[in-house]
Amino acid sequence: MIVIAPPNTSPPATPTPSRREINKTATRQAIIDASLALLRTEGLEAVTADRVAEAAGVSRRTFFNYFSTLESALNGPTEAFVEHVLQIFETQPRELPIMAAAVNALNGLADRSLLAPVAELVAAAHASPQLDRLQLEAWNDCAARLVDAITGRLPGADPLTVSVFANSLIGAGRAAFEYWIQTADGDLSDASLTRLQDHLTTALAQLRDGFPTLNVSAAPATTREA
Amino acid sequence: MIVIAPPNTSPPATPTPSRREINKTATRQAIIDASLALLRTEGLEAVTADRVAEAAGVSRRTFFNYFSTLESALNGPTEAFVEHVLQIFETQPRELPIMAAAVNALNGLADRSLLAPVAELVAAAHASPQLDRLQLEAWNDCAARLVDAITGRLPGADPLTVSVFANSLIGAGRAAFEYWIQTADGDLSDASLTRLQDHLTTALAQLRDGFPTLNVSAAPATTREA
DNA sequence: ACGATCATTACACTACGTGCAAGTTTGCAC
DNA sequence: GTGCAAACTTGCACGTAGTGTAATGATCGT
Structure with missing residues (x-):
């Protein structure tokens, strides 16, 4: 996943959200959003690890790095x-x-x-x-x-x-x-x-x-x- | 699975438990017992569909015919x-x-x-x-x-x-x-x-x-x- | 004894979740 | 910037869960 760095346009609320933290939370949210979108548009049977990961722009393995379970x-x-x-x-x-x-x-x-x-x-x-x-x-x-x-x-x-x-x-x-x-x-x-x-x-x-x-x-x- | 027919030594409580019913309940109970025994003796990691089915004297597929889920x-x-x-x-x-x-x-x-x-x-x-x-x-x-x-x-x-x-x-x-x-x-x-x-x-x-x-x-x- | 019915089985297939050994990005000191 | 270390991502392989299917075997009614 390629994350283009948004420059410091918005001063962060938390003191030092390092780039790593930003990327991680962004990835996490992308996965959540992707899984929900997939659920809404194509139903539960479409929500597989492969599809969610693909939709989130992330590898399947990374998905499981963030969520130990598909449902979670x-x-x-x-x-x-x-x-x-x-x-x-x-x-x-x-x-x-x-x-x-x-x-x-x-x-x-x-x-x-x-x-x-x-x-x-x-x-x-x-x-x-x-x-x-x-x-x-x-x-x-x-x-x-x-x-x-x-x-x-x-x-x-x-x-x-x-x-x-x-x-x-x-x-x-x-x-x-x-x-x-x-x-x-x-x-x-x-x-x-x-x-x-x-x-x-x-x-x-x-x-x-x-x-x-x-x-x-x-x-x-x-x-x-x- | 080979079930040797126990002759009518004990009159059944229910009216007509056909041989099919007897076998089914016996198999069901065998699976339950096998899974619990396996859990007790070797821990949860040993409780796989293969092992339980084997211990119950039943094919893996038959196990899933009786229980749609391993845990169930x-x-x-x-x-x-x-x-x-x-x-x-x-x-x-x-x-x-x-x-x-x-x-x-x-x-x-x-x-x-x-x-x-x-x-x-x-x-x-x-x-x-x-x-x-x-x-x-x-x-x-x-x-x-x-x-x-x-x-x-x-x-x-x-x-x-x-x-x-x-x-x-x-x-x-x-x-x-x-x-x-x-x-x-x-x-x-x-x-x-x-x-x-x-x-x-x-x-x-x-x-x-x-x-x-x-x-x-x-x-x-x-x-x-x- | 025989055909119909139901249960069991083997096999193939999709998918989950994990360990591992790479490769890649970020943080940090210089 | 350069380089190094730590963190993150990725591909791959593996074991296992469940399911569909088609063939085989057991049981039932007659």
Whole structure:
């Protein structure tokens, strides 16, 4: 890959992004973009290591130098999304109930530019088991990072409790995405994304309040509370 | 593979298990056993399609006729486990709060013969990312089946709520397993399994009660409830 | 016993992911 | 600039995962 050096027209935000760093991040992004473009235009079966590498202007071997797995190249948007949400979460005031902090972090998604690509990937995964496995891993990573974030917020908390909270929270989020996919299949419009966000906050609210509606809803007999 | 016909020494429980059915289930079980034995004795790197097929007395191609994925062959114990828990769940009285039904289903695991192999697999997965991905899928399947079980129990329930409940429940269970793995690494003794079970019920209890201990635990300032 | 049906097998093929030994670019000191 | 060292890229070969296909073998109903 030949990268023509852009002269210092734009002063970099980070102190010393050496040419090596610039090239690496550019290559990385090129691979991500190429894989997503390929997925969009030709479907998942076209997303092979050869094709992606070719589209990114890189050798097949280099592709695997950047991403150990073909699927992991498609995780760029999801990682950015998770990163963003976690950052909002971590800046929440510490005295706020943790569930409220989580809700706030999710509501920080008014910026659809992060949510939309993820939604698109989730929609694509709905049609292909291959991609679905990828998403599972992404969610799992998300849970692990949430655990870290929470322990950073509450250093003395019981680790089991933290893990249970994080994983059930992620599970609830997964459910919201899944429900959104099944009802608004393929629709990535702004209205649809709004509904996705509603589902997410609803899911969190249900997790917070327990699931009262799931008890003896249509049961004919004695309504007995434990 | 040559299967010598065992004569009808044991009357079958199911009405007409034809010879074909018998052979198929036997082959299936042979593959499962072979893959697990190989995992135990030689580690994950030895579990290749060739080796498993050879150990099961079957061609490589036949292996893939039975299991579309190498990892899915290792899911036998997990599936049996999930099957068992879900069956107990479905036989719970309908007027019982759903969380209580779930707890009861989990407590039906006094029989360690189902839990132990799963715990063994989880422990093995802890040491290898490859297996970890498999477990993710297994948990995911579990959530999907739980959704079915709940909708069967409460036909009128809101599907989003059901999905959120199921997925957060599974997430809580995952957390319990994960915590158990990290604390009792490799120990598959009866005492250790008892602790695993404790973690599972604790996780469910926390999900039921919300996570009060996660709020302002070490916070110095105003304790404000939302 | 025989034809229909289903299961098993060998073989070929595409593709993933990795180790290795080159070649190429960048950083750094002079 | 020149030269050297470190980092990056590339081609190649290898083992392995899965899949399609066509032939062979086992099982079923009659």
